Amino acid sequence: MNEETPGPAARRVRLVVAYNGEPFHGFAISAGVSTVAGTLTDALRQITGHAVVLTGAGRTDAGVHGWGQVVTFDLPADREINRDLVRIAKSLNSMLEPHIVIRDAAWVAPDFDARFSALWRHYRYRVLNTPTGNPFEAATSWHVTTPLDLRAMQLASDAFIGEHDFSAFCRRPKLSGPSKDAPEPSMARRVISARWSDAGSGILHFEIRANAFCQQMVRSIVGTLVEVGMHRRRAGEMTGILRSGSRAMAGHIAPPHGLCLMEVGYPT
Amino acid sequence: MNEETPGPAARRVRLVVAYNGEPFHGFAISAGVSTVAGTLTDALRQITGHAVVLTGAGRTDAGVHGWGQVVTFDLPADREINRDLVRIAKSLNSMLEPHIVIRDAAWVAPDFDARFSALWRHYRYRVLNTPTGNPFEAATSWHVTTPLDLRAMQLASDAFIGEHDFSAFCRRPKLSGPSKDAPEPSMARRVISARWSDAGSGILHFEIRANAFCQQMVRSIVGTLVEVGMHRRRAGEMTGILRSGSRAMAGHIAPPHGLCLMEVGYPT
Numbered sequence: 001m002n003e004e005t006p007g008p009a010a011r012r013v014r015l016v017v018a019y020n021g022e023p024f025h026g027f028a029i030s031a032g033v034s035t036v037a038g039t040l041t042d043a044l045r046q047i048t049g050h051a052v053v054l055t056g057a058g059r060t061d062a063g064v065h066g067w068g069q070v071v072t073f074d075l076p077a078d079r080e081i082n083r084d085l086v087r088i089a090k091s092l093n094s095m096l097e098p099h100i101v102i103r104d105a106a107w108v109a110p111d112f113d114a115r116f117s118a119l120w121r122h123y124r125y126r127v128l129n130t131p132t133g134n135p136f137e138a139a140t141s142w143h144v145t146t147p148l149d150l151r152a153m154q155l156a157s158d159a160f161i162g163e164h165d166f167s168a169f170c171r172r173p174k175l176s177g178p179s180k181d182a183p184e185p186s187m188a189r190r191v192i193s194a195r196w197s198d199a200g201s202g203i204l205h206f207e208i209r210a211n212a213f214c215q216q217m218v219r220s221i222v223g224t225l226v227e228v229g230m231h232r233r234r235a236g237e238m239t240g241i242l243r244s245g246s247r248a249m250a251g252h253i254a255p256p257h258g259l260c261l262m263e264v265g266y267p268t
Numbered sequence: 269m270n271e272e273t274p275g276p277a278a279r280r281v282r283l284v285v286a287y288n289g290e291p292f293h294g295f296a297i298s299a300g301v302s303t304v305a306g307t308l309t310d311a312l313r314q315i316t317g318h319a320v321v322l323t324g325a326g327r328t329d330a331g332v333h334g335w336g337q338v339v340t341f342d343l344p345a346d347r348e349i350n351r352d353l354v355r356i357a358k359s360l361n362s363m364l365e366p367h368i369v370i371r372d373a374a375w376v377a378p379d380f381d382a383r384f385s386a387l388w389r390h391y392r393y394r395v396l397n398t399p400t401g402n403p404f405e406a407a408t409s410w411h412v413t414t415p416l417d418l419r420a421m422q423l424a425s426d427a428f429i430g431e432h433d434f435s436a437f438c439r440r441p442k443l444s445g446p447s448k449d450a451p452e453p454s455m456a457r458r459v460i461s462a463r464w465s466d467a468g469s470g471i472l473h474f475e476i477r478a479n480a481f482c483q484q485m486v487r488s489i490v491g492t493l494v495e496v497g498m499h500r501r502r503a504g505e506m507t508g509i510l511r512s513g514s515r516a517m518a519g520h521i522a523p524p525h526g527l528c529l530m531e532v533g534y535p536t
Contacts, residue, residue, distance in 0.1 A: 138366030
């Protein structure tokens with residue numbers, strides 16, 4: 001943690017936040033339900049005396065976990081506590097553990113933005129591929145009892161690497177109000193890597209890194225790849241699904257609790 | 269799983285059961301609260317039509333987890349389902365997952381008893397030894413923020429190996445009714461191995477194997493060893509505490525959720 005006191009022009013804070021998505025209705029603030037950003041904002045208000053506005057690197061859906069979520073916000077240095085980030089992080093942890101943990105806190109330049117400064121996001125999806133379940137993996141993995149063909153899933157994953165229009169694997173954002181006449185948002189994303197690995201004890205990891213993700217993209221890709229692993233689809237179908245741009249062509253969406261935002265990359 | 273249909277004299281069943289202790293008030297049946305044995309008994313009644321009486325290898329306390337708990341019970345083969353263990357295990361899993369999972373089911377000899385046939389029990393205690401918490405370890409480890417001296421804890425652990433009177437590390441069973449005049453139960457137990465290891469990512473494992481354990485014995489030993497790891501006690505004190513036979517001499521009891529019954533050993 002950077003313990004330097006900020007100058008008057010350097011009051012932006014960056015937190016690295018881990019959370020168990022199970023008790024939350026997603027990351028983003030939403031009226032009437034408990035969310036990660038809402039819980040953090042409430043705690044920060046109590047500690048700092050300010051109604052801070054959080055920006056998160058990834059808007060994880062309900063049930064999705066975070067290990068390396070990054071958030072930024074501005075903090076007027078009017079109170080003594082607001083110049084002591086180590087104390088703020090400790091207070092947050094004592095209020096929010098065990099569901100939310102602040103892993104790091106630092107002062108950053110005023111133009112650093114958790115969302116727009118990010119170069120890439122890395123998500124991990126965990127599949128428990130055993131005939132019977134595991135009570136200790138239930139909250140953080142998708143239990144698939146059919147034996148999966150890891151090699152076929154890896155072959156199919158290679159098709160996603162590079163820049164593609166991911167319309168077939170994404171939930172289209174709802175347009176309402178003035179934005180109705182706005183141009184359709186682009187679903188073009190650049191996947192840097194997509195790799196399956198055997199983590200032992202029947203756990204399979206799918207690691208995917210991209211410049212950005214559209215909504216439900218990882219879960220939709222995983223749902224389709226698991227159908228390949230079950231030999232219900234061929235690995236060679238992926239390019240055709242991407243080109244179709246049609247959600248109906250892709251597989252079922254994998255459940256949220258297997259997914260975790262692991263890390264966000266920024267310019268160094 | 270042993271799929272053989274039992275003969276008339278071989279109706280005893282052995283299950284290997286994993287469970288997340290968090291939602292349960294311990295293993296043993298207790299009136300008015302949800303327990304692992306109670307939940308299993310209810311499910312077995314629904315599936316088999318019998319009010320079976322379960323024997324467990326270890327009576328884990330409230331909050332303690334199981335990975336290799338062993339239970340035995342008798343099943344009259346009056347209905348067809350009661351001759352098909354694979355189906356019984358599948359039905360149990362579909363009713364009880366994700367909190368309870370039947371890992372194995374087998375027919376055993378009528379004199380096999382989960383408790384009295386056991387030669388040893390192996391428990392693991394997990395400590396998360398990092399400055400900040402981890403939302404994914406919170407349910408299965410004790411978070412200790414003070415850096416622990418693993419070597420001192422190992423040195424202290426060696427004192428427990430062999431046969432000792434563990435009165436100083438055990439909760440005395442409450443005596444009531446006719447057993448008031450019975451002789452005090454023996455607290456002599458034989459510890460076969462006791463070892464600390466670094467499991468990575470700040471997780472420490474304490475593995476202890478003994479012929480049997482008295483109540484709260486592992487948690488009491490771990491609580492005392494962690495005080496050694498914090499340099500609040502010396503490793504050399506353990507033998508003196510054992511000899512004192514006094515609970516007041518031992519350390520605080522470690523919380524239940526770090527503890528898991530891993531495996532039970534039987535004659536082969």
